[in-house]
Each structure stands twice: as C-alpha cells, then as structure tokens.
Amino acid sequence: MDKIRTPSLFPQRKKQKGMHPPISLSSCEVKFSELVIFIMERKMGVTRRTFLMELARRKGFRVENDDSVTHIVAENNSGAEVLEWLRGHKMRDSSRFELLDISWFTACMEAGKPVNSEKKHRLMEIIEEGESSRAKDVLTDERYQSFKLFISVFGVGLKTSEKWYRMGFRTLEEVKADKTLKLSRMQKAGKTHSKRSVINLIVKDAVWTFLPDALVTITGGFRR
DSSP, X not given: OOOOOOSOXXXXXXXXXXXXXXXXXXXXXXXXXXXXXXXXXXXXXXXXXXXXXXXXXXXXXXXXXXXXXXXXXXXXXXXXXXXXXXXXXXXXXXXXXXXXXXXXXXXXXHXXXXXXXOGGGBTTHHHHHSSOHHHHHHHTOHHHHHHHHHHTSTTOOHHHHHHHHHTTOOSHHXXXXXXXXXXOHHHHHHHHSOHHHHHHHHHHHHXXXXXXXXXXXXXXXXXX
C-alpha cells in the first residue's frame, strides 16, 4: 500500500535556547485509535505543523505519516491543491482519505474528541458540487442581501448599511418610506437616481458653477 512520502515529522534542527524538545510519542495515550490524522506542511510551515501534531497527540489523537492515515488536514489549501500534492507524493487513490480543512482539526481540539466532518470542513466540496455551501449561505443570507441593496445607493457605505439594518430596514422601499431618516445630499440623490445619474448630476453641478454654458456628457464606463 502506498505511503505518504514527506520529510520527517520532527526535522533535526539546532536546538534553540528556551525551546522544549518534542514530546515522546510513547508518552501520549491514544484515545481515538480508529482515526489517524496527517497534517500537511504545505502553506503551514514546520514549526506550526509540529505544534499542532504535538497538541493532537496530547489530546489522545493519532498523528501518523504512513498508510494508516484516514484524515488529511490542510490549511489555506483548496481541494485541487491537496490533490495535486497527493499526486506529487505518488498517492493516486485520494478516496482512501477524508480531505479536511484545518477548521475541522480546530473543532476536534476544542471538543477534546473527534467531531463529525461537515460540508464546511471538506476540501472536496467545490470540486464535487461546483460550489461552496459556505459561500452559498453567505450569498443567500438576509443581512448580505440587505447590505448589497443599501450599498447600491450612492453615498451609502458599510456603516450606514449596518445602521439601517439595525433599524429594521431590509429593502430600499422601506428606507424611502421612512421620513424620519436624516440623509446626506448624496444619499438623498442616490435614493431616487442610479449611481451613474448621481455622478452625472454632481459633475454637471460642479462644471456649471464655473462654466454655465458648458456641455457636459458622461462617457466611458459610466455611460453604459
């Protein structure tokens, strides 16, 4: 059976003053023998990887570098990047493993025991389904949808969007209907005009202040 070929788990480095040596593998009690974790060093670094491996072992998890591995954990890597890494290490059958994000590992450490892997933890989700459930959840979230509407108004940013959302507004119609709102000049114009129209009005107003007879025409991207 193929093995994961990677540098030694504990590279021989010059001992630094004040640093504690890695814990002995034999000193850690294995509580969850059915689950074997391999932590990818790619984009993580040796020091952080070593720390996480020792943390997992202290909590009773098995962390190995052989054909007993059942779960591969990666940080800041996409499913495609992990697959490419596996192929580079002569591992063709990725179905043997669960390819998981570091967030799953963190959840296990916090719980002190293995937790079920959810869609948000799985690196293969985008490859298999063509989309991320986490991204989909954000895009369909009521708060996101409201902010998207509010920010489309010229002169409205995140701060104002947050304020309107906290006031209970969810649509621009609700904002327009409230007569108690104090709006800036740009926001008032933005409620009834598109951003292009507002920019057009502002530019014309500025030009005509100095050149009353000037002809002003919006061009380029603002005209489309």
